[in-house]
Amino acid sequence: MKMMSRKLAMPLLGVLLWVISIHAGTFETATLLPPPLTGFGPSKSIIRNHCDVPKITEKDLNRSVSFGNSVINRMLRLETNLGWSDVHVKKGTPSYGQLIASHPDEEALKQGRDALVATKATIQLMNIFCHKHHLSPTDCSKYISSYSLASTPLESSCQKQHKSCSQEELLSPYRSFDGSCNNEHDSPRGAAFTAYRRLLQAEYLDGIQEPRRAVNKKQLPSARLVSSTLIKETDESHSDLTQAVAQWSEFIEHDLSHTAANKMVHSDSTIECCTSSGNHLSPRYIHPFCAPISVPNDDRFYAQHGVDCMSYVRSITAFRPDCTFGPLEQVNQATHFLDFSQMYGTTGKKAAILRTFDEGQLDFTTKHNKVFLPVSHHPSDDCQLSGDNSVCFLSGDSRVNIQPQVTAMHTVWLREHNRVAKVLSELNPAWDDETLFQETRKIVTAEMQHITYHEWLPLVFGKHYFNKIQKYNNYDENVNPSVSNAFATAAVRALNSLKDGKLNVYKEDRLVNTSINLRNHFNKPSVVEEPDYLDGLVRGMATQSSQQLDLKFPDDISTHLFSNGIFGYDIFSLDIQRGRDHGLPPYTAYRALCGLPEVTQFKDLSDVMSPEVIESLSRVYNSPRDIDLIVGGIAEKQTGDSLFGPTFTCIVADQFLRTRRGDRYFYTNENQPAPFSIAQLREIEKVTLARIFCDNGDDIEMMQPEVFKRISDSNRLMKCDSGEIPKVNLKMWMDSRRKYY
Structure with missing residues (x-):
């Protein structure tokens, strides 16, 4: 036990120095993170190192936005057919409970449509300007993120979240309901219906929107397979804490974050990704926003009920805070403040x-x-x-x-x-x-x-x-x-x-x-x-x-x-799938961000995980670099008197x-x-x-x-x-x- 504490001492010291350096205003001297921490904005080094990439003109940008609009407009026929075929979320199903939990507000849906156009426009720009210059999807998305939506038809939509605050609003003795006007120089910062912040650059297969794949380029294991392999149903009580800790945790989570699921673009209809009985839909009934979770045929619970599909609808897209083209971001319907x-x-x-x-x-x-x-x-x-x-x-x-x-x-x-x-x-x-x-x-x-x-x-x-x-x-x-x-x-x-x-x-x-x-x-x-x-x-x-x-x-x-x-759904499977939907890099990237040693083999995880957990992870993931953040974070041993291991302690402390x-x-x-x-x-x-x-x-x-x-x-x-x-x-x-x- 003492040896384990010593092994963790230096990484945890690094975590604390990183967190403190940021909040003491000395981030420029921190060596654990590459700026910018927000994850938004272009990487100037990428642009400098690829001077041969043709300059994208304003005309090109506007053409890409027109293309993005055409992609969205083409969804109308599919959505109409889904309506005629009665493919939507039915009351009384687990999907309906999930819809209530991720219920989209009108403002989020309105912004989401236009933000999605920007995403589709970014994909077209990548196809035209990056592939022939051999830029990787990640480098290309960073490059395109240097281009603003200004002077495109999306400018006004994105700028709506950048409202100007009056002196009366800035000097109000009371905070606004939507969180705006909190910062005197950046009025939308922390407001509801703005994007989540990134600790690391988003990781998508295509650099923009497609969920990442494994290191060997194959599909990541099913979220339910991961869950059913790792999760044990025999729970263990805490010796000192009460359920009030769990309940306050959920209450505070609801204050700080509310991720919303998409609805159909051309109507207010809900999106269903599996049948009511929990089976896969025919491909012609699959909406582009669907990312259903496949359930293994031998699943210990779902197999006995004939369930092979768990519905998951992708989260609503948000404009990037700097109003640029770039990778998919997700909207937070709650304010980003602890404000009830x-x-x-x-x-x-x-x-x-x-x-x-x-x-x-x-x-x-x-x-x-x-x-x-x-x-x-x-x-x-x-x-x-x-x-x-x-x-x-x-x-x-x-x-x-x-x-x-x-x-x-x-x-x-x-x-x-x-x-x-x-x-x-x-x-x-x-x-x-x-x-x-x-x-x-x-x-x-x-x-x-x-x-x-x-x-x-x-x-x-x-x-x-x-x-x-x-x-x-x-x-x-x-x-x-x-x-x-x-x-x-x-x-x-x-x-x-x-x-x-x-x-x-x-x-x-x-x-x-x-x-x-x-x-x-x-x-x-x-x-x-x-x-x-x-x-x-x-x-x-x-x-x-x-x-x-x-x-x-x-x-x-x-x-x-x-x-x-x-039957119902599996909360851990849904959380794993949501992490992939949101482009979260793998667990190993975050543990490195938080000062823990690099990982190349499963045995390298032994500094923070038990042999039994590592063995289970190796059975479901091909590489430790495939491990989903929520899986690796929760699998870590607790750090001192924190409920979390070092990686989640780091992320929670920062927040x-x-x-x-x-x-x-x-x-x-x-x-x-x-x-x-x-x-x-x-x-x-x-x-x-x-x-x-x-x-x-x-x-x-x-x-x-x-x-x-x-x-x-x-x-x-x-x-x-x-x-x-x-x-x-x-x-x-x-x-x-x-x-x-």
């Missing part, structure tokens, strides 16, 4: 739907005299339900109903918002609805940020490494907070391994009252409003043990995700430093237009998730102070009203105290 967008929505229109416009309150419904989320008027559309008489909730994110603990968390925070708004209205009777709403939103968002950085993140990232970078927390307008594709598509998704397939529902004495199987409640949230269930689920999060972060997943999410009652340092409205930033006073910050620093649970349950009387940790002698159950679990004193927000000083 999953609660408040990412547009002013969505936020308005969720408000009462009375005393700063969020909209709600009541049942059994208890407050719950507002209900959907079309539950069979927004949930996996058979009719419109069933319960389905609304919030700022379509995933609010994905499983009962997510719904419970949304409900608790809805109540927290309305509780705070009510107190503020009593303290400040002169405040109008807008002031009450925005001040409450600002306080509640600060509470969530504090819990994330001071309760949750030290447990996920590990206190040892977290403390080393904690001092690099000042706002820096040069830091890009945008969520990385590697974080959203791989690192944060690995936390699904913490979940349990059975959710325990506890009484106040912490004896299990009952339990529910996760597989029966995907997008079926009615249990949350049944008497005693909300409190039981909340106590369950704080009492039931988390699972270990490893290659063990409960079958509720490895074979019954979004189940139709017979959460950027999320804080690049957010002008982060609650601790004293240079925002209307910062919290010192007295107010002291109050916010008292908040814990235990306090949120105590204040917003139906009848929760006791909670341990650290709900992310199991109940123990050092973390005993306390009376909620005993003073052992501190309360935020909202009197610090009385107008008479001059809120900001």
